[in-house]
Amino acid sequence: MPEPRTFRDEPVSFVRRSGRMSEAQERAFEEHAPFYLLDVPRDVAFTSVHPEARLDVAAEYGREAPLIVEIGSGQGHAIVAAASATPHTDFLAVEVFRAGLARTMLDAAAVDVRNLRLIEANAPEVLSTYLPEGSASEVWIFFSDPWHKKRHTKRRLIRPGFPATAGRAIADGGLLRLATDWEDYALQMREVLDDAPEFERAFDGDWAERFEGRVMTAFERKGIAKGREIRDLTYRRVSRV
Ligand SMILES: C[S@@+](CC[C@H](N)C(=O)[O-])C[C@H]1O[C@@H](n2cnc3c(N)ncnc32)[C@H](O)[C@@H]1O
Numbered sequence: 001m002p003e004p005r006t007f008r009d010e011p012v013s014f015v016r017r018s019g020r021m022s023e024a025q026e027r028a029f030e031e032h033a034p035f036y037l038l039d040v041p042r043d044v045a046f047t048s049v050h051p052e053a054r055l056d057v058a059a060e061y062g063r064e065a066p067l068i069v070e071i072g073s074g075q076g077h078a079i080v081a082a083a084s085a086t087p088h089t090d091f092l093a094v095e096v097f098r099a100g101l102a103r104t105m106l107d108a109a110a111v112d113v114r115n116l117r118l119i120e121a122n123a124p125e126v127l128s129t130y131l132p133e134g135s136a137s138e139v140w141i142f143f144s145d146p147w148h149k150k151r152h153t154k155r156r157l158i159r160p161g162f163p164a165t166a167g168r169a170i171a172d173g174g175l176l177r178l179a180t181d182w183e184d185y186a187l188q189m190r191e192v193l194d195d196a197p198e199f200e201r202a203f204d205g206d207w208a209e210r211f212e213g214r215v216m217t218a219f220e221r222k223g224i225a226k227g228r229e230i231r232d233l234t235y236r237r238v239s240r241v
Helices: 023-036 057-061 077-085 098-110 123-130 150-155 162-169 183-194 218-225
Strands: 067-071 090-095 116-120 136-142 170-180 199-201 231-237
Touching: 023 098, 023 116, 067 077, 067 123, 077 090, 077 098, 077 116, 077 136, 090 098, 098 116, 123 162, 136 162, 162 170, 162 183, 170 183, 183 199, 183 231
Parallel strands: 067 090, 067 136, 090 116, 136 170
Antiparallel strands: 170 231, 199 231
């Protein structure tokens, strides 16, 4: 299957890293994918989701519980820590980086986290069709790729149109939590979300307080080491009626 360049005629926000996985990562997939990794019907590309496929959340997790979705979970540090600390909530990690998914499964299995699933897919497709409408109590996006070169900013995930996609998946009153170390992208996130009828600010002042449920990842550490300020944003899904 080809790799996607666009989804609904818009550029996607990632380039799949090539390169083989290590033997340990391959083993992690073989051993842990049957429990952790959702088997998604695909459309035209490997990381696509068939538009008619729907996740049966309660059947997958075996219960009714709040669902927190992390987009671009990377190595999984934030979501494994959160899932382990919050056993009465269910978690879904959405990522296209295979080695990161392998790491996430290894770490989750090591601490016997059972309230977590992973999906290897392009996030907007998960939010716009695969998740049932209003099924997520929160969506987290931490250190989304900044695509900082001028000619690349159109690839940024949080751009006009994204709030409607995320807002579809989030329940009324649910939260969209963001963090970035890239000032220009932080300003874009705030502008795009301030303009979105689906969301309202859930913070006073210029930026949100640091989300206490967000553990420090390598990306945050790197941003701080380079002298960049970390900015959090939190938006609440307004009621649909
Ligand atoms: C800069 S990394 C940050 C990872 C992690 N959140 C952290 O703080 O360590 C961004 C991640 O988002 C993933 N990503 C980017 N666009 C995506 C998309 N459309 N769907 C799923 N994952 C995506 C990338 O593969 C990458 O692993």
